[in-house]
Amino acid sequence: xxxxxxxxxxxxxxxxxxxxxxxxxxxxxxxxxxxxxxxxxxxxxxxxxxxxxxxxxxxxxxxxxxxxxxxxxxxxxxxxxxxxxxxxxxxxxxxxxxxxxxxxxxxxxxxxxxxxxxxxxxxxxxxxxxxxxxxxxxxxxxxxxxxxxxxxxxxxxxxxxxxxxxxxxxxxxxxxxxxxxxxxxxxxxxxxxxxxxxxxxxxxxxxxxxxxxxxxxxxxxx
Amino acid sequence: xxxxxxxxxxxxxxxxxxxxxxxxxxxxxxxxxxxxxxxxxxxxxxxxxxxxxxxxxxxxxxxxxxxxxxxxxxxxxxxxxxxxxxxxxxxxxxxxxxxxxxxxxxxxxxxxxxxxxxxxxxxxxxxxxxxxxxxxxxxxxxxxxxxxxxxxxxxxxxxxxxxxxxxxxxxxxxxxxxxxxxxxxxxxxxxxxxxxxxxxxxxxxxxxxxxxxxxxxxxxxxxxxxxxxxxxxxxxxxxxxxxxxxxxxxxxxxxxxxxxxxxxxxxxxxxxxxx
Numbered sequence: 001x002x003x004x005x006x007x008x009x010x011x012x013x014x015x016x017x018x019x020x021x022x023x024x025x026x027x028x029x030x031x032x033x034x035x036x037x038x039x040x041x042x043x044x045x046x047x048x049x050x051x052x053x054x055x056x057x058x059x060x061x062x063x064x065x066x067x068x069x070x071x072x073x074x075x076x077x078x079x080x081x082x083x084x085x086x087x088x089x090x091x092x093x094x095x096x097x098x099x100x101x102x103x104x105x106x107x108x109x110x111x112x113x114x115x116x117x118x119x120x121x122x123x124x125x126x127x128x129x130x131x132x133x134x135x136x137x138x139x140x141x142x143x144x145x146x147x148x149x150x151x152x153x154x155x156x157x158x159x160x161x162x163x164x165x166x167x168x169x170x171x172x173x174x175x176x177x178x179x180x181x182x183x184x185x186x187x188x189x190x191x192x193x194x195x196x197x198x199x200x201x202x203x204x205x206x207x208x209x210x211x212x213x214x215x216x217x218x219x220x221x222x
Numbered sequence: 223x224x225x226x227x228x229x230x231x232x233x234x235x236x237x238x239x240x241x242x243x244x245x246x247x248x249x250x251x252x253x254x255x256x257x258x259x260x261x262x263x264x265x266x267x268x269x270x271x272x273x274x275x276x277x278x279x280x281x282x283x284x285x286x287x288x289x290x291x292x293x294x295x296x297x298x299x300x301x302x303x304x305x306x307x308x309x310x311x312x313x314x315x316x317x318x319x320x321x322x323x324x325x326x327x328x329x330x331x332x333x334x335x336x337x338x339x340x341x342x343x344x345x346x347x348x349x350x351x352x353x354x355x356x357x358x359x360x361x362x363x364x365x366x367x368x369x370x371x372x373x374x375x376x377x378x379x380x381x382x383x384x385x386x387x388x389x390x391x392x393x394x395x396x397x398x399x400x401x402x403x404x405x406x407x408x409x410x411x412x413x414x415x416x417x418x419x420x421x422x423x424x425x426x427x428x429x430x431x432x433x434x435x436x437x438x439x440x441x442x443x444x445x446x447x448x449x450x451x452x453x454x455x456x457x458x459x460x461x462x463x464x465x466x467x468x469x470x471x472x473x474x475x476x477x478x479x480x481x482x483x484x485x486x487x488x489x490x491x492x493x494x495x496x497x
Contacts, residue, residue, distance in 0.1 A: 163334065
């Protein structure tokens with residue numbers, strides 16, 4: 001883990017809150033479901049989004065699934081229309097709904113945002129890390145397995161005190177700098193949260209609609 | 223200073239006499255006797271309870287045994303917190319031995335992290351050390367170390383080897399001669415009564431004028447309710463490693479001498495006993 005180097009781009013907490021505010025405004029405009037939650041005691045807070053993912057698993061009748069090590073490509077769909085029986089058509093086809101919860105918190109130790117997430121089935125059973133990995137699209141798994149910023153561990157949520165999975169914040173500032181490059185001036189006009197989340201989010205099944213890229217720089221700041 | 227080194231040893235070798243009892247609803251083939259053990263304050267429950275696990279598994283059937291977890295008076299104990307912190311926070315003003323209940327079923331998914339192997343404990347321990355160094359030295363000292371040095375910190379903790387651990391850890395306790403302390407102090411303040419598990423903020427050990435900040439300064443800044451007396455009476459105690467350090471103690475000194483092996487000062491705010 002490194003935090004050294006003037007070239008690395010660090011995010012002050014005030015700026016983090018401002019970027020989150022702009023982010024939520026845009027999310028509200030496009031109905032993307034993000035909200036800001038403030039903690040009652042200390043006034044800090046985090047971004048939060050919950051969504052349900054439906055997975056249609058087509059199991060050929062002669063193949064019985066024994067465990068979770070399946071390599072069958074699966075279809076992911078956001079629930080836009082109500083689920084109806086026609087989606088579970090045919091023998092050997094099951095539907096699985098997973099509730100994903102994503103939180104973006106600020107790490108004062110590393111001065112970067114950190115992505116926390118957890119997932120559970122509708123009956124409340126939480127997914128294990130293996131099950132979560134199994135649902136990330138194969139192309140991301142391959143590409144990001146080498147990346148040092150893809151380490152996922154289970155950790156205690158610093159505000160809620162409950163177990164969440166966390167994408168390790170160690171190398172965040174390093175890769176953000178690599179992506180942002182350019183002058184300080186340019187950096188200050190880019191919404192760090194959008195840039196960062198659009199890169200790390202897909203690793204854990206979280207996608208940002210392209211319209212976020214249109215977010216005007218420094219909306220609401222100054 | 224000889225005295226200061228003694229503090230390091232006293233912290234390292236602190237022990238809590240504990241009595242482990244199997245949860246009454248666990249299914250056993252014979253009666254389970256309680257198991258007594260001196261727990262190291264500076265270690266982690268899942269690192270030092272192999273003998274406890276073996277003892278109770280002897281009277282249980284294989285199929286009844288899944289991941290072990292511990293509970294004190296109905297509260298699941300977070301294995302990723304150092305043992306001394308758990309005791310200070312939940313049981314410091316109760317009679318010894320500390321009575322912990324052992325479970326092998328119904329793992330509380332909403333409360334506890336899983337701990338499937340020692341590797342998980344090592345990863346957690348090293349992550350804490352790295353975060354502490356990010357605060358103290360912008361990660362420069364930990365990053366300059368070789369992998370074998372990192373390993374030595376973990377092995378020192380795992381095998382209870384004070385000298386082995388401190389041969390490396392002393393480097394994490396140094397600072398440039400032109401500074402008078404670390405950049406920021408790695409600390410966490412815990413109160414059992416809050417939903418928030420702990421308070422952690424950026425805090426400098428040296429004031430802009432060069433004076434050393436004290437424990438009292440830290441508390442005033444991040445947790446004033448801990449030291450402001452209600453109606454003239456101090457309702458709470460500020461505890462580290464089972465003692466109440468004077469509020470005038472420089473926080474830099476506390477960080478160097480009373481941190482846990484993970485390099486964090488874990489501070490408990492607990493109700494003052496009313497006797």
